[in-house]
Amino acid sequence: MDMRPDPLIMMTTPAQAPTTTPTKVAANNVNVYYGAKHALKDVSVDIPEKSVTAFIGPSGCGKSTFLRCINRMNDTVASCRVEGLIQIDGKDIYDPALDPVQLRARVGMVFQKPNPFPKSIYDNVAYGPRIHGLSRSKAELDQIVESSLRKASLWEEVKDRLNDSGTGLSGGQQQRLCIARTIAINPEIILMDEPCSALDPIATARIEELMEELRHNFTIIIVTHSMQQAARVSQRTAFFHLGILVETGSTSDIFTNPTDKRTQDYITGRFG
Amino acid sequence: MAGWYALVVVALMLAGFALARGRAQSVAGGNYAGMHSLPSYHGLYTASLAFIPALITFLVGSQIAGYLATQSALSALPNDIQSDILRQGAALREAVNIVRGGPVGAASAEVQSAAVNYASALSAGQWITLAVGVLAGLAGLSWGLSRVSMNFRARNAFEKLVHALLWICATIAVLTTVGIVFSVVGETYRFFFDPAIKGKPTVFEFLFGTEWNPQAAMRADQGDIQTAYGFLPLLTGTLLITVIAIAVAGPLGLFSAIYLAEYASPGVRAVAKPILEILAGIPTVVLGFFAALTVAPYIRGWGETFGLNVASESALAAGVVMGMMIIPFISSLSDDVINAVPQSLRDGSYAMGATKSETIRQVVLPAALPGIVSAFMLAISRAIGETMIVVMAAGLAANLTFNPLDAVTTITVQIKTILVGDQEFDSAKTLAAFALGFVLFFVTLVLNFIALKVVQKYREQYD
Numbered sequence: 001m002d003m004r005p006d007p008l009i010m011m012t013t014p015a016q017a018p019t020t021t022p023t024k025v026a027a028n029n030v031n032v033y034y035g036a037k038h039a040l041k042d043v044s045v046d047i048p049e050k051s052v053t054a055f056i057g058p059s060g061c062g063k064s065t066f067l068r069c070i071n072r073m074n075d076t077v078a079s080c081r082v083e084g085l086i087q088i089d090g091k092d093i094y095d096p097a098l099d100p101v102q103l104r105a106r107v108g109m110v111f112q113k114p115n116p117f118p119k120s121i122y123d124n125v126a127y128g129p130r131i132h133g134l135s136r137s138k139a140e141l142d143q144i145v146e147s148s149l150r151k152a153s154l155w156e157e158v159k160d161r162l163n164d165s166g167t168g169l170s171g172g173q174q175q176r177l178c179i180a181r182t183i184a185i186n187p188e189i190i191l192m193d194e195p196c197s198a199l200d201p202i203a204t205a206r207i208e209e210l211m212e213e214l215r216h217n218f219t220i221i222i223v224t225h226s227m228q229q230a231a232r233v234s235q236r237t238a239f240f241h242l243g244i245l246v247e248t249g250s251t252s253d254i255f256t257n258p259t260d261k262r263t264q265d266y267i268t269g270r271f272g
Numbered sequence: 273m274a275g276w277y278a279l280v281v282v283a284l285m286l287a288g289f290a291l292a293r294g295r296a297q298s299v300a301g302g303n304y305a306g307m308h309s310l311p312s313y314h315g316l317y318t319a320s321l322a323f324i325p326a327l328i329t330f331l332v333g334s335q336i337a338g339y340l341a342t343q344s345a346l347s348a349l350p351n352d353i354q355s356d357i358l359r360q361g362a363a364l365r366e367a368v369n370i371v372r373g374g375p376v377g378a379a380s381a382e383v384q385s386a387a388v389n390y391a392s393a394l395s396a397g398q399w400i401t402l403a404v405g406v407l408a409g410l411a412g413l414s415w416g417l418s419r420v421s422m423n424f425r426a427r428n429a430f431e432k433l434v435h436a437l438l439w440i441c442a443t444i445a446v447l448t449t450v451g452i453v454f455s456v457v458g459e460t461y462r463f464f465f466d467p468a469i470k471g472k473p474t475v476f477e478f479l480f481g482t483e484w485n486p487q488a489a490m491r492a493d494q495g496d497i498q499t500a501y502g503f504l505p506l507l508t509g510t511l512l513i514t515v516i517a518i519a520v521a522g523p524l525g526l527f528s529a530i531y532l533a534e535y536a537s538p539g540v541r542a543v544a545k546p547i548l549e550i551l552a553g554i555p556t557v558v559l560g561f562f563a564a565l566t567v568a569p570y571i572r573g574w575g576e577t578f579g580l581n582v583a584s585e586s587a588l589a590a591g592v593v594m595g596m597m598i599i600p601f602i603s604s605l606s607d608d609v610i611n612a613v614p615q616s617l618r619d620g621s622y623a624m625g626a627t628k629s630e631t632i633r634q635v636v637l638p639a640a641l642p643g644i645v646s647a648f649m650l651a652i653s654r655a656i657g658e659t660m661i662v663v664m665a666a667g668l669a670a671n672l673t674f675n676p677l678d679a680v681t682t683i684t685v686q687i688k689t690i691l692v693g694d695q696e697f698d699s700a701k702t703l704a705a706f707a708l709g710f711v712l713f714f715v716t717l718v719l720n721f722i723a724l725k726v727v728q729k730y731r732e733q734y735d
Contacts, residue, residue, distance in 0.1 A: 108623065115614070115620040117620065117635050181620075
């Protein structure tokens, strides 16, 4: 096997305490409208690099909407309008000079329902590298596919059937395939929109372990309905309610010592 | 008589429904929850029980009445007419015409008495049928009424009758297809193997002959035109025109479907899609003279500027216009299947940093492939079966050629040409049309089979 250093591993830095890491994504007074509906109101938040940040809150509170602003997926919704400033590494991502297609290559996304393409497992993972020309040879592409599947801890299960259809895998495997597909293009940020809500507890546990490994290389932002999941996987948590970012802080603070009454009510299960 | 019969049966059914429902209501005494089936189900069941025996009696009885009337008419005819099939048939038709008040010449006394026999036997048979039908309907009705009770499962029993009705409808559709196939196969067999048919080709000559000329010389001064039934020129002509049509309609139809499904704004789509579908509603005879009067001269003039010799009726003109005809089949069906590809697949691709056209090319079209293939297959079947455009634009000359600028002819055009006008159905020329029809049927069957296999192979790749 080719033993060249893996580009993903090369950029690994030692894990740092979340509070001291530099800011990756910074949002200032972000407002989002769907037609006349004001979905997100004056959201300002800093998201640190190489850590897991969880967005929690009741259904319809705007957390998924905010997530989809970070890779400009809301551009595909005709009625959606975004105001305010969102920066990645200090650069405005809504700058007209910036190509959203290139932005999405840097900001990957995993969806609520696993959505593998109706192609082979290999082609699913090779999709992004082929589009972005990340490999110069078949051997190099093989290498990227293998290392991505290994990082998504799926390699051992599928290495003998890479040419089978990706849609034939189980739900949990499909979701890990989608994660492998996302990390194959080596993004800086991975957005996860309730990635475990369609999975059973065992598959969920595997994805959560995976996030713990991935956070050393990637900035991960996860939207979740499960407060236990937020507590298990994230270093920082932001609580959204009715389109307002109520409170943000380290996960341990939010869950043990919330400052806002609404946060306290939500995490103790009084509403939502 | 049939009208009276229908009226009586409807009255029986209404009575059955009302009586059974009334009895069920009184049996229940307001306690509908404790009853297995609601009263209206008892009514429907009893009405069906009255209808079915009455219908069967009518179908059987009218056949028997007709047969007996014919027999009784025959008995009035003299022996020499009875023994001659042709004269017997003519006399019977004359007698029936007298009964129905149709045009009659001076009929002989025997035919007049046959007509009297026929009329009285038919009338008696019909009255008997009506009486038996009413009795059978009443019997069904009273049996249905006797079954009304708290525990009788009228709901399930009626369900079974509905099941049977649906099965019968499906069977009739299938049997019709089978009947058509058998009639075509039978005539095709006669064409090849009936010793009474003169001048017919062998199967080998038919399938591999390179000359098609079913019209034999009628008179000596027409020269020594040899009759020939070589099928190859028709096959190549059909294939040539179909290939041209698909070459025109495939890209145009598919690309317009992609535009409509993925790029067009809702306003544009709402206008453009119906207009495209109107194209499918233009009668092919109109497209035919568009091809013959507009497209063919244009192609001819265009060819002359390049020094090409273009026939005034060319395969190209017919193929291009036929392509126009099948664009809506491809574009409308492909548009539907592209729209059916889940949005989540597109989102997945956009989130990988793919552009819209990359997403369409690499994710949406592969996912929609089965539907697109079946749209193409439907379009090809239409193109192969199309007649009128070819008649008007491509001519009748059976040339064995692959040059799209020549005049060619197709299988369907030859079938039409052979069967137009007065024909006797025991000549090789007429029966050749059935052989052509059989081959055409076989070709489209194979195409449909291939399409079905392709669709099955790729089905359920996404959910």
